Amino acid sequence: MKQLFCLLFLLSQTTLFLQAQSNYKPGYVIDGKNDTLKGFINYREWIKNPREITFKQTQNAQPQKFTVTNANAFAITGAEYYDKFTVNISTSEVDLAKLSHTLDTAYTTDTVFLKSLVNGKNVSLYVWTDNVKPRYYLFNKQTHTIEWLKQYQYFNDERQSVAVVNSYINQLLRQAFQYLPGDTKILTRIQKASYSESDLTAIVIALNGGKATQQAIHTTSGIRFFAGAGARYSKLQFKGAASSGNPFSNGANDKTFSPVITAGLDILINKYTEKLLFRLEFAGAINRYQFAEASSGSGASSVTNALDVKLYHLAAIPQVIYNFYSTDKLKAFIDVGLAMNAYKYNNYNFATIYNFGSTTTVVNQNKYPDFQGFDFAIPIKAGIQVNKRVEIYGSYWLPSSLTKYIYYSADQSSFQAGVNYIFR
Structure with missing residues (x-):
């Protein structure tokens, strides 16, 4: 859970990054003399109506502050428009x-x-x-x-x-x-x-x-689509004592690499700032795990437990993305989601292999352990967006159990890295 705590800490600090950044967009100010000043306004995600704005007539000019005392109106061209009024609130x-x-x-x-x-x-x-x-x-x-x-x-x-x-x-x-x-x-x-x-x-x-x-x-809201590919490093680990029915020793695990494909859509709260967005992502991958562990004996006489299971993984992942650093050319983000995972398995067997001298006997138990076809997981992600089109990220999927046994579990966790292309 350490990774999740780190993410929550980062989320709590993102407002500090936000306050330190500038996001100047074309706009204008109508000053107290009703003169129109064209230039650039520092555009923020104004959940509340702003009482003060920062304006520059050119990108390299010194910023000016405008409030209701020296401005009658202002606008972010094509996005948001504000007029001064005295009203009852x-x-x-x-x-x-x-x-x-x-x-x-x-x-x-x-x-x-x-x-x-x-x-x-x-x-x-x-x-x-x-x-x-x-x-x-x-x-x-x-x-x-x-x-x-x-x-x-x-x-x-x-x-x-x-x-x-x-x-x-x-x-x-x-x-x-x-x-x-x-x-x-x-x-x-x-x-x-x-x-x-x-x-x-x-x-x-x-x-x-x-x-x-x-x-x-x-409207300032918007929708965009993306698609991409990456690689996933996954681990399946059995936890629980052998006396609890665990087919392998406590902590036995196997690791595998697999390609992953992604696609989905983003709902932008404000398409001009892109600070906060909601994403629905679909991901697909195939993982194969192979276990072989001696349970008793050695040399000419031994008993070995083995498992070779392949799982086909499809996930629908609603998530929240926050760009804590944002410019036109580069954005840096953190992301947390809830993966709804659907699994399909090959016709796997749990094999118990008995070796007695030159004689080998194999006893198979079909579809054992009983892996479930659906579970939830929490992926956390961080990455960058370059030139509004290319997204590069790394993510960690917190462990989630593929079994429903009471006394032992088979937990899967993953690291994933990939690249998405954003369609605009």
Whole structure:
């Protein structure tokens, strides 16, 4: 388990790497005088709305800090857009453990950068996200006013359940009556809408006349595919005393090399930074283990136990990858996953070989030990990505048992190294 503890320690330190890095992407800042400054913005994985950004007019220029005090808007070209507004920000909690037991309508007023989700001809949709929750805002292009789309949650002690007040539905219905009078479909759609980015985005697009007259902000998420090959060094080790039924001595093992092929897809949280991604990988390999161990006797009279087993291994491995170092040309990552392993075996035999002088007798037990056809394992991985296309990695698969016996086990572990090609 030492390897797993090391990985968890590395994961805990990745935020330090993240803070020290720069990721300047083309963008612009609209300053306090409404002048547009084109250049490069240090683009981070903004899970929360940023209150400060770093800007350079050229890649070699000195960085400048911009906040709501000296900027009205900024954008990462083609990715994310932010505008400055003074808005009411709800302070009521949505975490079940922190829910109020009465309706909490408290708010603060603050000047912040709101993230643009939809930029429409009639109304635009924005979001503010912090440690508490996301709040969505609707900006009316005709009146130049912005309002919070309200939703409240609290714990109803009488009913012993969470009560939800969806005021945003009536707010959107008023917009529908103004911009789409007589459209009954949009009314039904609004009444069924959840307080989520996907539902609200779709409704605001409709309020602006649909795709033909609507400019929506491009999503930052993405999908990419990969395929590759490598080599695997595997060990099968028997653990348990002979008295427990173990066919070999405690610690007996065999090691083997085998080729491995991989393929799969990555789901990128943010395709412009690629800091965090989820991967579904499929891997296939064939391992062959050969055991031969004298159990008693020597010389002309002896008894030897032998096993020759070949296993065909197919794994589906969901995993989380974190690029703790990231530039356009080089990324370094760590990875942890959960392998769901399916095995198919040859028609193997456990052989007991009796030698008495010149006479040899072999007794075979078919399909013994009884290896299971499915198990779970934890692979941990580290590697680099070069020029956005080539991924080079090494991984360690923590031991997992191929048997279900109570008193002894046959544990398989592996080291693997390989190269993947990323299709973009």
